Amino acid sequence: MYDRVWTKPVSVDLPEIGRVAISTAREAADCLLDHWPEDHSHAYDEALRICLEVYEGNETPEAAREAFIRAARTVAVPVIFMEPSRGSK
Template identity: 45%
Template sequence: MDRGYWDNPVTIETLTLGRYRTVSSTAEAARVLLEEWPVDEGEAFVAAKTLCLAVMEGNADPEEARKAFLIAADETDVFVRP
């Protein structure tokens, strides 16, 4: 399994207000999406999950999964630290 490390990690606010988590790989993003995401629906959410799995299977670029993760965060109003 390819963990798909990212060149630029993404720091998001967790479900606990004021707490942040840095996501540095596609595998970690997939876990966050599946286990910690505030919703389990939405076009961007599904696209991000799909891309994360494709990266881990060696069929997509990790940076594409990172972009999809950021779009899913925007769709769900998950705060991304600049």
């Protein structure tokens, strides 16, 4: 279960760096820690906690995805829903 790729990846448009594709709890945690707008909220704290709990095996990757989307919406960061990758050729 450790940091599986999300079944439905997302992208977010961040003010400082533009569009970032997110498909794992690790990528979400990195995004939250390194690139998130300064306006941190309870949803931000919860998303970061859940992303880190994925490493401990206490949360699912999909729970991290849902929490990350909630955190983005809380601070008006646009979320773009992507099609899952079909694998490499």
